[in-house]
Amino acid sequence: MNQQTNPANIDHSPSLDPIIEGKTKIVKRIINKPDHVLLEAKNDITAYDKTMHNIIKGKASLATKTTCNVFALLKACNIPIAYQKQVSETAFEAKLCEMIPYEVVVRREAHGSYLKRAKHLTKGQVFPQLILEFFLKTANKTWKNNPLLADDPLINFKNNTMHLYRPDMPLYEQEPFLQLDDYPLKDKKEIFEQMSTIAKKTFLILEKAWQNVGRKLVDFKVEFGFDTKGNLLLSDVIDNDSWRVVENDIYLDKQAYRDGTDLNTVTERYKQVCNLTGQFRIPKQQIILWRGSPKDDLKTFEAELTPYISDYFSYKIITTSMHKCPVAGYIELQKMIQETPDSVLIAYIGRSNGAGPTLSANTIVPVITVPAGWKSFPEDVWSSLRTPSKTPVMTMLEPSNALQAALNILSMRNPALYAQVRYPQEERFSNVIAL
Numbered sequence: 001m002n003q004q005t006n007p008a009n010i011d012h013s014p015s016l017d018p019i020i021e022g023k024t025k026i027v028k029r030i031i032n033k034p035d036h037v038l039l040e041a042k043n044d045i046t047a048y049d050k051t052m053h054n055i056i057k058g059k060a061s062l063a064t065k066t067t068c069n070v071f072a073l074l075k076a077c078n079i080p081i082a083y084q085k086q087v088s089e090t091a092f093e094a095k096l097c098e099m100i101p102y103e104v105v106v107r108r109e110a111h112g113s114y115l116k117r118a119k120h121l122t123k124g125q126v127f128p129q130l131i132l133e134f135f136l137k138t139a140n141k142t143w144k145n146n147p148l149l150a151d152d153p154l155i156n157f158k159n160n161t162m163h164l165y166r167p168d169m170p171l172y173e174q175e176p177f178l179q180l181d182d183y184p185l186k187d188k189k190e191i192f193e194q195m196s197t198i199a200k201k202t203f204l205i206l207e208k209a210w211q212n213v214g215r216k217l218v219d220f221k222v223e224f225g226f227d228t229k230g231n232l233l234l235s236d237v238i239d240n241d242s243w244r245v246v247e248n249d250i251y252l253d254k255q256a257y258r259d260g261t262d263l264n265t266v267t268e269r270y271k272q273v274c275n276l277t278g279q280f281r282i283p284k285q286q287i288i289l290w291r292g293s294p295k296d297d298l299k300t301f302e303a304e305l306t307p308y309i310s311d312y313f314s315y316k317i318i319t320t321s322m323h324k325c326p327v328a329g330y331i332e333l334q335k336m337i338q339e340t341p342d343s344v345l346i347a348y349i350g351r352s353n354g355a356g357p358t359l360s361a362n363t364i365v366p367v368i369t370v371p372a373g374w375k376s377f378p379e380d381v382w383s384s385l386r387t388p389s390k391t392p393v394m395t396m397l398e399p400s401n402a403l404q405a406a407l408n409i410l411s412m413r414n415p416a417l418y419a420q421v422r423y424p425q426e427e428r429f430s431n432v433i434a435l
Helices: 057-075 113-118 189-212 262-275 298-310 326-339 353-361 379-383 399-411 415-430
Strands: 018-020 027-032 035-042 042-046 052-055 085-086 090-097 097-099 102-109 126-136 154-158 159-167 179-180 216-227 232-235 243-247 286-290 313-319 343-349 365-373
Touching: 027 052, 035 057, 057 085, 057 090, 057 154, 057 189, 057 262, 090 232, 097 232, 102 189, 113 286, 113 298, 126 189, 189 232, 189 415, 286 298, 286 326, 298 313, 298 399, 298 415, 313 326, 326 353, 343 399, 353 365, 353 379, 365 379, 365 399, 399 415
Parallel strands: 286 313, 286 343, 343 365
Antiparallel strands: 018 027, 027 035, 035 090, 042 052, 085 090, 097 216, 102 126, 102 216, 126 154, 154 159, 159 179, 216 232, 216 243
16 A cells, blocks of 8 residues: 655656745656646754754655655545655655645644643543644734734634634633634635545544554644645645654654654654554455345345445355355355455344354354344344353344444454544534533
């Protein structure tokens, strides 16, 4: 999934046309690809509006590799991104985008400026529902000749007007220092909704990817742009300056630099993050739908599984009676699990559902049994409920719940699937404590 460095198609000579230079990167137009750009990282690290500024040898290559690792994962998860491929140790190719002047921040825990705005919370307070915020990207404390009290102010939309606030104070302690009736993407509610959705799904993917390597992603910021065809894309970079990642209450990200950690330690943490993101993967997984005969109709399962099918996730149907052909059933089961070990089996059997417990006793993959005809013959459920020792079959009466349980189990190791399963839950959760 991670792409290898391939400089073959890019001219790295000084004749590349610089478009803009920021604090940590230079964007250059690729002469023979007018709709693509080169993003070249720098060794600079800054904080607090450049009042902190240092050079870390090798940071450019670490930042580039981290970004490429992240975007390779997001691309595999079908997130719309500008990133194309890594082309050198310190540069990657991306689609040319007209950048939207907003920073979109997603938070799972309370850290940084959020604690200054929500003084009743303690550091690390977990939000069951992701918190999403928009900040206006500004420089030199001005916006279109309007003076600002602070750069990158927090945005609150009210009555079709953008209200700007200092990001380091609670809203109840301040009035908006500027109200804009005209602002980027005004009357484009659907674009804001798309940015919100993409940002939250991206966070969920990376949240699970970090969990899978034993760390916590607690917040991040991302930016968006429109490519030359008008497509909204997740753009710019996502590197160790873009998020907060925690290991045993220790920041592995730029926050360590902000807090005054010595540069050698900061460098080691950037190396650690680069190596860990290199482990981001989507595992190959499957759900095995087992039925005793063709009369056991699996259309409900197949219809609900369709949105999840990908290069990494599939389902297989086995039609074998474990009462009549147990040996053939065992052979088929072991073959399928050998091919894709990361599996969950759902046994949907009419009449006596002895297949579920029998299969559970002969494999270590989770087995969920669904008595297909329980509504007409309630006594059929007992063969799935009262089972011998070391036969850990799960029993559910509703096919949709059985399928959801299987997806939940597999999503614990799969960033793409986790985002799909978790996102609808996020929409109905609430953060009472954060209000």
